[in-house]
Amino acid sequence: MDLSEGRFAYEGLDRVIHERARLSVLTCLITNPKGLTFGDLKQLCALTDGNLSRHLSVLEKGEMVEIEKGHDHNRPQTICRITASGRARYLEYLSTLEQVVRDAAKGTKLDRSLTPLKA
């Protein structure tokens, strides 16, 4: 077993991303790089207006998304897009998450092999 210091620190699990609603917002935006309207994002992530606004402002503060306010057919429209740094941080988060699951899977395998067989 690797006993190096910080082996299980998972520094890449960014606290800003590591929240269910924000994770779903970012996943939605990273797979739609041209951006999504506030309404579409709300529907796709099953969030309320207030909740989505709150999470978007956290992500915007962290420079992970950009919000563009404009008009479409004389109606106000808000477009949300993931930024370059948001994309990079999300991918790093994903890699760390994958490592967490791999470590857990390895642990489960080891645990099974060490469990004595019942007579």
Add this chain to the structure above:
Amino acid sequence: MNELNKALGDISSIRRQVAHSTEFRGYGPATLVATGCIAVLAGAIQARWLPDAVNGISTYLTIWISTAVLSAALICVQMVTRTQRIHSGMADEMIRMAVEQFLPAAGAGGLMTFVLVRFVPSAFWMIPGLLQVIFSLGVFSSCRFLPRPMVIAGVWYLATGLACISLGDSRALSPWAMAIPYGVGQALVAGILLMSRQASRDGGSDEG
């Protein structure tokens, strides 16, 4: 254990989805220009040592197959290193996609050459034109995750391929019938990649 494997599968599927919506930046403009130069050099070699390609089919094939293999090797090596640097988190997925897009055209080109040489040697003169047409199909199918103007390069290869076939005889085996289309075409591809990268830098666009 099943849940953990499912979670790993879900992460891979997110990564795949992200890769599908990401512009591929693994092709390096300098390397592409170099492959164009190799094509021009091969044309010069053919012009110098094989003035009559009709009576030197094996030499003709040796020159151009070596050129293709050398260029493909250069592009592959650079694609792998560049993709790992630029698309670090999803390099494998991006490389797999790039290969998947172009491999059918490369395979078809190789097999078509083999069949014509083996079974229809009288139609050998069509090889340069057909190779360019097939190459254009590879470019078109790669356009989906390359900058949009890349379609111009596809049109270029299609046009030069058709022009080559329209010559209708062994004139199509002229060294410049391969050297000019690939020399100019690869420079065009490199130029399009450079311009689009410049445009996305100016617009602060993303990198995977």
